[in-house]
Amino acid sequence: MxxxxxxxxxxxxxxxxxxxxxxxxxxxxxGFGSYLFGMSETIAKQATxxxxxxxxxxxxxxxxxxxxxxxxxxGLFALVPLRKIMIVDYKxxxxxxxxxxxxxxxxxxxxxxxxxxxxxxTLGKYFLFSFFxxxxxxxxxxxxxxxxxxxPTLGLxxxxxxxxxxxxxxxxGVGMICPYIVNxxxxxxxxxxxxxxxxxxxxxxxxxxxADISGTSxxxxxxxxxxxxxxxxxxxxxxxxxxxxxxxxxxFISMVQNDSKGMLPVSDNGMSMSTTEAVSxxxxxxxxxxxxxxxxxxxxxxxxxxxxxxxxxxxxxxxxQLKWYYILVAYVIAPVLxxxxxxxxxxxxxxxxxxxxxxxxxxxGAWAGLSHxxxxxxxxxxxxxxxxxxxxxxxxxDFKTGYLTLASxxxxxxxxxxxxxxxxxxxxxxFWLFYKAFSDIGTSGTEYPAPYAIVYRNMAIxxxxxxxxxxxxxxxxxxxxxxxxxxxxxIRDLAPHKVSRFIPLPMAMAIPFYIGSYxxxxxxxxxxxxxxxxxxxxxxxxxxxxxxxxGLICGDGIWTLxxxxxxLAKVKPPICMKFLSRAxxxxxxxFLAG
Numbered sequence: 001m002x003x004x005x006x007x008x009x010x011x012x013x014x015x016x017x018x019x020x021x022x023x024x025x026x027x028x029x030x031g032f033g034s035y036l037f038g039m040s041e042t043i044a045k046q047a048t049x050x051x052x053x054x055x056x057x058x059x060x061x062x063x064x065x066x067x068x069x070x071x072x073x074x075g076l077f078a079l080v081p082l083r084k085i086m087i088v089d090y091k092x093x094x095x096x097x098x099x100x101x102x103x104x105x106x107x108x109x110x111x112x113x114x115x116x117x118x119x120x121x122t123l124g125k126y127f128l129f130s131f132f133x134x135x136x137x138x139x140x141x142x143x144x145x146x147x148x149x150x151x152p153t154l155g156l157x158x159x160x161x162x163x164x165x166x167x168x169x170x171x172x173g174v175g176m177i178c179p180y181i182v183n184x185x186x187x188x189x190x191x192x193x194x195x196x197x198x199x200x201x202x203x204x205x206x207x208x209x210x211a212d213i214s215g216t217s218x219x220x221x222x223x224x225x226x227x228x229x230x231x232x233x234x235x236x237x238x239x240x241x242x243x244x245x246x247x248x249x250x251x252f253i254s255m256v257q258n259d260s261k262g263m264l265p266v267s268d269n270g271m272s273m274s275t276t277e278a279v280s281x282x283x284x285x286x287x288x289x290x291x292x293x294x295x296x297x298x299x300x301x302x303x304x305x306x307x308x309x310x311x312x313x314x315x316x317x318x319x320x321q322l323k324w325y326y327i328l329v330a331y332v333i334a335p336v337l338x339x340x341x342x343x344x345x346x347x348x349x350x351x352x353x354x355x356x357x358x359x360x361x362x363x364x365g366a367w368a369g370l371s372h373x374x375x376x377x378x379x380x381x382x383x384x385x386x387x388x389x390x391x392x393x394x395x396x397x398d399f400k401t402g403y404l405t406l407a408s409x410x411x412x413x414x415x416x417x418x419x420x421x422x423x424x425x426x427x428x429x430x431f432w433l434f435y436k437a438f439s440d441i442g443t444s445g446t447e448y449p450a451p452y453a454i455v456y457r458n459m460a461i462x463x464x465x466x467x468x469x470x471x472x473x474x475x476x477x478x479x480x481x482x483x484x485x486x487x488x489x490x491i492r493d494l495a496p497h498k499v500s501r502f503i504p505l506p507m508a509m510a511i512p513f514y515i516g517s518y519x520x521x522x523x524x525x526x527x528x529x530x531x532x533x534x535x536x537x538x539x540x541x542x543x544x545x546x547x548x549x550x551g552l553i554c555g556d557g558i559w560t561l562x563x564x565x566x567x568l569a570k571v572k573p574p575i576c577m578k579f580l581s582r583a584x585x586x587x588x589x590x591f592l593a594g
Contacts, residue, residue, distance in 0.1 A: 075387055095173070174349050181505060232513065322376070337356050357385050485506035
């Protein structure tokens, strides 16, 4: 599958994929429906506080393009020096990147390879199944909480606590690609949080936090979900970041290259890579290409410093409330957070950029204070942090695709720069046209209410009061889980491999704390399917498992394109499939009969 016949095509396909991925990123995380639009007067009027001019900035095409150019590129440089560690040494899976690579490789496999033909056929079959399954599900989604994605497969009580199988081919496929320990860790995290902790904390309503608070307010249960997950992620990420730093320094001091090649617990053997370890020809070739076309460290470090300096000097001109030292501090801590996000994304395929953005809202909003435009500072800092950590994670995802398709890392990096530049212009222009075409955009009760913009602004209003405004015992629990993440990692590193391979990963456990357990069940089902398949026929599972997983992921992903076109054309599904309890159903029947 890695012959020279298709190598140039593979590289081209991979680079185009990376470029368009960056265009998509800018449109999604540019903040047009969240933090960026949350600065506007339209949204401020719907909030309870901070309606003064100090905390308002209406959208304008010029400053939006300038802001995105200043904050979008720096993430490309943040983790470039660590790409070998993340991809080659740590062997992180990056499931979406792996699935994309498998799809590209399948299109350019030599015709004579019998196995490759069967693999491509299998991929195509499950691609079509996943695509048409998405199409079939669409017919039943004519309303809120309708359709198979809201099917209470484990009962209504479990559904209310986000325990259900949502029939997502994407995460069944991701579960087939991720190592078993990752899937088990995610499921354990979901059980611990949504099965035990949140129901217990919910019983403290009226004691630990106000009883009349909304479910999405950071004065209530949502605060525990957000900040405890952040504590786990930061504890695990900081531990591994320091481990990499210490081993790298030790490698330089001893001048022995292998000293810095420690493996993360998700590697195949959990031990350091040795020169005598058997490596397949494909892997040797991939590593050779991946390391041959190096991106100079001077470019990475220099690029980060230059872009950071430009941002520090220019962003205060766009947001006078955002002082230069706020931005400097953000750029000093950003690489550590980018590492955490890229590590978590490599394990589970989830990017928690918005979670780090919420952390920035609290830290920088409280630092500035309400009277000094703290709401606007928090929202702008949120955009800066989200841009850095998300871009770094996406770049590693694409480096994984490039590694598996023999694409030049330098070409991949350049394509990322091109795609990011395109997104910084195209996405704001599209939003600006939309904003000008609909005068009531962002107003509650209209066709385009922009609910996330209101949520982000309310978070920023809460953030100016600092962490002391969090509910009772929230910070204490954060400290406990931060320490627990470090302790678990220490135990993993000190315990023998036969024991450590059964210890869950804190980073993977943290993901469902905030999001819910539904995707954990999907991923676990994928690992169960692969496990049974390997028991029945390991050779066949090894040969066709990645093809099945890639087909499921790609087919479901491609379906979003026609789904978006249908939404833009205002074509609505004809059926709403919703589930009610027996008591609720009796009330509905009684109402209809009356």
